[in-house]
Amino acid sequence: MNKKHFRKQFLLLTLAGSVGAGTLVGCSGQQTAEEETEVTATTEQNQMDIKQEPFGKTKEGEETTLYTLTNEKGMQVQITDYGATITSVLTPDREGKMADVVLGFDSLAGYQSPEYLKSGPYFGAIVGRYGNRIAKGKFTIDGQEYKLATNNGVNHLHGGVKGFDKVVWEAEPMPGQNAVRFKYVSPDGEEGYPGTLTSTVTYTLTNDNEIKIDYEATTDKATPVNLTNHSYFNLAPGQAKDALGHVLTINADKYTVVDETLIPTGELRDVKGTVMDFNTPQAIGARVKQVEGGGYDHNYVLSETGDGLKKAATVYEPTSGRVMEVLTTEPGIQFYSGNFLDGTITGAGGNKYEKHYGFALETQHFPDSPNQPKFPSTILEPGETYKSTTVYKFSTRDQQ
Incomplete structure (x- = not known):
């Protein structure tokens, strides 16, 4: 069997x-x-x-499965074991109309199409071992240098050429908890990383319309770990050509300044008085043209510290009335305004993903932390357990 x-x-x-x-x-x-x-x-x-239902075969011939969670309010989340990827999130607007608020595809073929693989947007996937960038694909642990793939210009991005987003995870449905737990064992040396890393990601859909994501990992050698989910959101799908009208709040007073290759310089700069300031609600598109590089792709240093869940961001979409809150145990959040979407990808429902059609809010440790001694450490040692939790909570707001 x-x-x-x-x-x-x-x-x-x-x-x-x-x-x-x-x-x-x-x-x-x-x-x-x-x-x-x-x-x-x-x-x-x-x-x-x-x-559970079939989702398609990988190019290597592996069967994949789609898991659907539904809560008592009718909210629905679909996740595939390919990349432990969220493919769909159906949630109501202020009138009770359901719509899919994440970017994704109806079958595995979309995630393996030439257009998708060329642009590499990582829709809804778990990225790792290290989410975000590592400068020049190099880091040193205990005096030994490790070399990774440079798959983003001169830098390493989201785990490399075949990161956690492109493998089939072992899945365990948990019906009593309305959850699915995914497990992946990354062997020593995979994509250049040291140690055998065993990772689990558990998605739970609560009756409060929350998607709770619990991460755990252990290793047999010291290795950097920075797992995150890379979902793109649009809270008014099909109602606007982009997500620039979404109103965003990020609870952060500083951000990590980056160089021209998007690697942190080490400076933590105040956002106050700049286009980076989202401490008060701002439309994503209000100042996006003033941001160097064509849009936001920056790590924010969350103001609230500590090990428990803290509110990192809130998004409100005025047309639909949908609200999304992001809570996390992580110290940072990457805000990406979909700058590199270019209309070459058509997703579920026939939506053409043009520039800024969706945005990402990726909870994380800071980019390039293995090479930045002043940043919070991302090195996991043998005998330790990496743990992280993020919650995406959906609700609605009356028209104002």
Whole structure:
């Protein structure tokens, strides 16, 4: 029996067990019609929570699966084991109309098309081992230099040529928690990184319309780790040609200044009085043309510190009324305004992804931290466990 068939059988047995347990509830030992209806409704909800269906074959012939989570309010999230990628997020506007608010594709073919691979936008994927850039693809640990692929000009980006976004993760549906846990074991030396790294990413859809992402990783050699999800959002899909009308707040007083190749110089600069300041709500497009490089692609240093969840950003889209809050345990967040989308990619629903059609808010440690001793460390040692949590919470706001 293959692993996927085993998981499906386990899910069916788990659901059957929940029905059997439900029939034992009650003082008389017999079910009333009301109790039976309640048990049936609960079972139907459990069955609705995690749906599995084929998503396509990779070019290497590996089968992939699409997992669908649905909560009691009707919000729906779809994730594939290819890259542990969020492919769709259906959430209501202020009128209750559902729409898909992330950029993605209906099948694996979209993620493997020549147009997509050439532009490399990483829609919805987990990127790693190291999200963001490492200068010149080099770093040193304990006196030993490691060399990585330089797949972004002279620099290393998002884990290399075949990062975590381009592998098939092992998936474990968790129906009682309305969650799916993905696991990937990256062997020692993969893409030039030291150590065998075992990573798990758990996506949970709550009944408060939250997508909770829990990351964990362990290693047998010291190695840099910086995992993040690279979803692009548009809270009014199909209603505007771009996302520049979205109103953004980022709770950060400083950002990491970068050079012409987008590598941090080491300076943490105040945002106050500059086009980088989103401490008060600003439309993404209000000052985007004033940003060097054609738009935002910057790491913000979050003002609130500590190990717990903290609110990093809030986005409000006036046309739809949708609101997205981002909470994280990470020290930084990368705001990217979709500068390199160019209309060559057509995604789900026939939407053509033109420049600035979507934006990303990637929670993270800072870019190039392995080469920046003043930045928070990203080196994971044997015996330690990397842990990180990010929440994307969706709601609506009345028209103002």
